[in-house]
Amino acid sequence: MTELGPLDTGFMEMEDTDRRVSLGIGTVAIIEGPPPAKDELRGWLDRGLERHTRLRQRVRRTPLDLKAPVWENDPNFDLAHHVRWTALPAPGGEEELKELIATELTERLDRDHPLWEVVVVDQLTEDRWVMILKAHHTMADGISEITLLESFCDPAATEVGEDRRPNGKRARTGLLRLLKEAIRAPVTIPRSAVGAVRTLAPVLYAAIAPASESSLNGPIGRQRRYAVARTMLPQVREIAAAFDVTVNDVAVAAIAAAYRRLLLSRGEHPTPTELRIVVPVSTRTTEAQHVLDNRVSAVIAHLPIEVDHPVERLLAAHEQIRRHRSRGETDAEKSLLALSRRLPFGLVAEVFRLAVSFPQRGVVALATNIPGPRHRLTLGGREVIELWPCIPIAMRVRTTIAILSYLDHLTFGITGDYDTTPDIETISSSITTEIAVLLAHARDRQASRRPRPVVRAIGTARSRHVK
Structure with missing residues (x-):
């Protein structure tokens, strides 16, 4: 378990203090072609779950708030808690999509589970569909949420065989610096x-x-x-x-x-x-x-x-x-x-x-x-046409x-x-x-x-x- 940092805690206190506020950050991906089947979507999300352990962790507050809240593994983690399916009303244009996004920005994420979710939106005109990724500001900022979205996407050519583990020399240098500090x-x-x-x-x-x-x-x-x-x-x-x-x-x-x-x-x-x-x-x-x-x-x-x-x-x-x-x-x-x-x-x-x-x-x-990404993102071979940010x-x-x-x-x-x-x-x-x-x-x-x-x-x- 790791403690939440002061800024992470601040976002949680902000939401607790003001009932009119929901501090979920959103990224809207507009994608070509038909939406995925449920099993296909699960395969994409599993890629992110393997890379980011935080997706399986929830926030636990300590008794009387004597210590900072901590991230702990959700013992009842179920991916179904984090996926919703919906469709735009007719005519299914971008105005209807923007109204849906505005509604999503009002919905608070469930504190009993890890603070993220994916909303799959069907029936966008011009043979497109939408995936809305939401994560609480306690868990991610704008840059790290884009990283999270990329982890669901098809691996880019630059990522194949890439080793993200720090080498021994870098780790030793970091330890020495921490000791001096x-x-x-x-x-x-x-x-x-x-x-x-x-x-x-x-x-x-x-x-x-x-x-x-x-x-x-x-x-x-x-x-x-x-x-x-x-x-x-x-x-x-x-x-x-x-x-x-x-x-x-x-x-x-x-x-x-x-x-x-x-x-x-x-x-x-x-x-x-x-x-x-x-x-x-x-x-x-x-x-x-x-x-x-x-x-x-x-x-x-x-x-x-x-x-x-x-x-x-x-x-x-x-x-x-x-x-x-x-x-x-x-x-x-x-x-x-x-x-x-x-x-x-x-x-x-x-x-x-x-x-x-x-x-x-x-x-x-x-x-x-x-x-954001400089390379084209794809999900199951379907091209991500646009990305819209919402905070x-x-x-x-x-x-x-x-x-x-x-x-x-x-x-x-x-x-x-x-x-x-x-x-x-x-x-x-x-x-x-x-x-x-x-x-x-x-x-x-x-x-x-x-x-x-x-x-x-x-x-x-x-x-x-x-x-």
């Missing part, structure tokens, strides 16, 4: 904790400081809405190259434009520092790529929604994210999480409960970028956006509160519009940099003489 801990932990608190002071202030009134922040209900924005990754890379920014910068700038247009459509005036957004940052190393757990930190940035010009808005978003990362906020959060492992569990849990109960008004949105909402944040890359696609999955975000499609349409506008600016910029053809004067004179 244990010896230095009494000295380095207090010092690093002070430094982490100093670095995180702006983050903590951004989270709790009062913000101007906005319809993007406030109480949420139990029902959800879901929308999707599709873009092409090569086009986003073209924009990033033209303006010397990152793909993530372009995505965040498109989100800033979407929220700007949403506020304007609601009759609200976008003002500077109004939109504080949480941007999770992965801290997952290459060695931990295939581990089911949470390895994320975050920065809280101000989206430049007050900037009207698309290129200026892109450069402002780039500068905001660069400034936050250069301050070392993500490393500081890792230090505090490591320190919290040495504190009494009851104290850590109470901090999370207070944080969830506190009516924060500083953060109004969350956007996370998930790098929950909580703590008065009425919308969240997950950005997932797959092959040449970059898909934005948008989750909203049902009652307060009836115009969620404004966000998705604005994202695709902004990418198109930025692409036009990028190509104009590249065209202006190209050298113009030189017309030789002598050649022109000869042409006139011939005439």
Whole structure:
């Protein structure tokens, strides 16, 4: 048995404290051809069960919560607990699929069993079917859930014969490093904790400081809405190259434009520092790529929604994210999480409960970028055509956006509160519009940099003489 980490525990406390919240992370795979038979599906899931022991483990809390909850093997594990079959109502289009996804985001996973499930959806138009994978945020973050999905898929050519076991040298190096850290801990932990608190002071202030009134922040209900924005990754890379920014910068700038247009459509005036957004940052190393757990930190940035010009808005978003990362906020959060492992569990849990109960008004949105597979996924030889990400909402944040890359696609999955975000499609349409506008600016910029053809004067004179 292994204990849950502080962040994993925090997600569980968040769900326990607020009955309107369900913290399951979803990945929607749209697949060609007919759906599988039950035995065929079981064969795919068995592949994942062999690779990830966590899929057979449930969470057990200790008496009086004196210690952290632990992962333990489910003595009554039955795969049937984790598979559901359903079909879309007529006409079976993507609108019906998005409504089903929104409903799935409200359903909590059963705490008596391992915290994951698969929903097989039939009768999607154009000879397609859908597999929705859900895992509790306690068990997985966005990257590790994609790893889980891949473990169900047909083995890729690069995985054949691959040995994932660490070699002896690497293991010995890790043991020596841990030994050194244990010896230095009494000295380095207090010092690093002070430094982490100093670095995180702006983050903590951004989270709790009062913000101007906005319809993007406030109480949420139990029902959800879901929308999707599709873009092409090569086009986003073209924009990033033209303006010397990152793909993530372009995505965040498109989100800033979407929220700007949403506020304007609601009759609200976008003002500077109004939109504080949480941007999770992965801290997952290459060695931990295939581990089911949470390895994320975050920065809280101000989206430049007050900037009207698309290129200026892109450069402002780039500068905001660069400034936050250069301050070392993500490393500081890792230090505090490591320190919290040495504190009494009851104290850590109470901090999370207070944080969830506190009516924060500083953060109004969350956007996370998930790098997906670069190779084509297949299930029983059937091609996975698209992947849609979907993440929950909580703590008065009425919308969240997950950005997932797959092959040449970059898909934005948008989750909203049902009652307060009836115009969620404004966000998705604005994202695709902004990418198109930025692409036009990028190509104009590249065209202006190209050298113009030189017309030789002598050649022109000869042409006139011939005439």
